[in-house]
Amino acid sequence: xxxxxxxxxxxxxxxxxxxxxxxxxxxxxxxxxxxxxxxxxxxxxxxxxxxxxxxxxxxxxxxxxxxxxxxxxxxxxxxxxxxxxxxxxxxxxxxxxxxxxxxxxxxxxxxxxxxxxxxxxxxxxxxxxxxxxxxxxxxxxxxxxxxxxxxxxxxxxxxxxxxxxxxxxxxxxxxxxxxxxxxxxxxxxxxxxxxxxxxxxxxxxxxxxxxxxxxxxxxxxxxxxxxxxxxxxxxxxxxxxxxxxxxxxxxxxxxxxxxxxxxxxxxxxxxxxxxxxxxxxxxxxxxxxxxxx
Numbered sequence: 001x002x003x004x005x006x007x008x009x010x011x012x013x014x015x016x017x018x019x020x021x022x023x024x025x026x027x028x029x030x031x032x033x034x035x036x037x038x039x040x041x042x043x044x045x046x047x048x049x050x051x052x053x054x055x056x057x058x059x060x061x062x063x064x065x066x067x068x069x070x071x072x073x074x075x076x077x078x079x080x081x082x083x084x085x086x087x088x089x090x091x092x093x094x095x096x097x098x099x100x101x102x103x104x105x106x107x108x109x110x111x112x113x114x115x116x117x118x119x120x121x122x123x124x125x126x127x128x129x130x131x132x133x134x135x136x137x138x139x140x141x142x143x144x145x146x147x148x149x150x151x152x153x154x155x156x157x158x159x160x161x162x163x164x165x166x167x168x169x170x171x172x173x174x175x176x177x178x179x180x181x182x183x184x185x186x187x188x189x190x191x192x193x194x195x196x197x198x199x200x201x202x203x204x205x206x207x208x209x210x211x212x213x214x215x216x217x218x219x220x221x222x223x224x225x226x227x228x229x230x231x232x233x234x235x236x237x238x239x240x241x242x243x244x245x246x247x248x249x250x251x252x253x254x255x256x257x258x259x260x261x262x263x264x265x266x267x268x269x270x271x272x273x274x275x276x277x278x279x280x281x282x283x284x285x286x287x288x289x290x291x292x293x
Contacts, residue, residue: 065178069224079290080180099169099289102149108169108292115151115167120283121195121246122186130288131173131185133201133245136165140277143204143242144175144228153283162204162278166286173285174243175204177225179258181287182243188259191245200248200267200281204228206240207256207266222257228273240272245285 047054050067057063057080062070064077071077091100098105111125112118113132119125121133136152138159145161149168152159159165163172174181182191182203195201205226229240243258244250249265268280 064176065180066224069176069178071176097293099292101147101168104149106149106168108289109167110169110292113167113170113286113288114153115165116153116156117167118154121199121201122190128186128190131182132166132170132286132288133195133199133283134165134286135283136162137278137283138162138165140271140275142228142274143172143202143276144274162202162284165284169289169292170286171289172204173287174226174258175228177205177227179205179224179226182245182285183259185287186245191259192249192265193247195246198246198248200244200246201283201285202242202244202267202276202281203285204273205243205258206273207243207258208240226257230272230274240274241266241268242273242276244281246282248282 043049043054046056046058048057048063048067050057050060050063055063055067057065057067057077059077061077064071065080091103091105094100094105097108097110099108100106111129114120114134116134118135119132120135122128122131134153136154136159138152138161141161143162145163147163147166148160150160150164151167153165163175166172173185206229227240228242243256244265244267246267249267251265268276271277271280
């Protein structure tokens with residue numbers, strides 16, 4: 001700190017602040033190697049600096065929940081999670097308690113979460129109000145296939161898309177590639193054991209972001225959104241099977257990008273998330289949209 005005299009007035013001169021501002025101006029003008037982010041001040045409450053742009057990660061569809069996590073086409077960002085349905089969209093406007101699917105407003109299910117009206121896992125709706133394990137069958141396809149809005153599961157028959165097993169107002173867990181879509185609803189221990197029996201229910205994200213991560217037994221690079229890719233366990237697609245909850249899931253104790261150390265759980269060795277049939281599992285995990293009460 002120094003004292004600068006100017007026209008008879010003593011002015012306190014903060015040298016550090018002056019240098020900071022000077023470097024900022026030079027950085028903006030491209031006259032110094034100092035990165036522009038050096039100049040950033042703490043963002044306002046409720047906003048996050050994502051590569052120099054201030055956004056609200058609770059609502060920004062390009063940075064939903066965290067920077068660099070875009071929502072899929074047709075989804076919106078609500079409370080930091082990419083969700084499907086909701087008022088507006090192709091429906092124009094749905095009334096309270098309804099969600100939009102395929103241009104039609106449907107009544108949202110506030111409790112069960114499975115399209116057929118019954119849960120096969122996480123059956124205690126009081127303990128698990130925002131996640132459900134739903135029995136379903138479907139042919140080989142991407143776990144992220146768009147829902148057709150035709151309810152399925154159990155007595156309703158096979159699903160045209162895996163997410164159709166989820167009730168309106170619910171979505172296939174981690175279909176947006178964001179781990180917090182699952183980890184904020186259940187712990188790893190609950191994911192492993194709360195389903196009962198030797199059951200396995202899958203999500204919409206591969207257990208590893210790349211085959212290299214799987215073969216090294218560690219998720220060293222976790223770039224969001226996590227992928228849903230093809231390939232099988234024995235070939236170049238090692239580790240591309242969808243993430244799984246239940247005692248019927250398999251694991252070799254490696255780390256991954258969902259829960260971390262010792263949390264790689266998958267169902268079936270022969271298919272990747274982008275080309276996956278229900279042959280090796282019992283159904284899907286459905287997560288409640290934040291907007292549904």
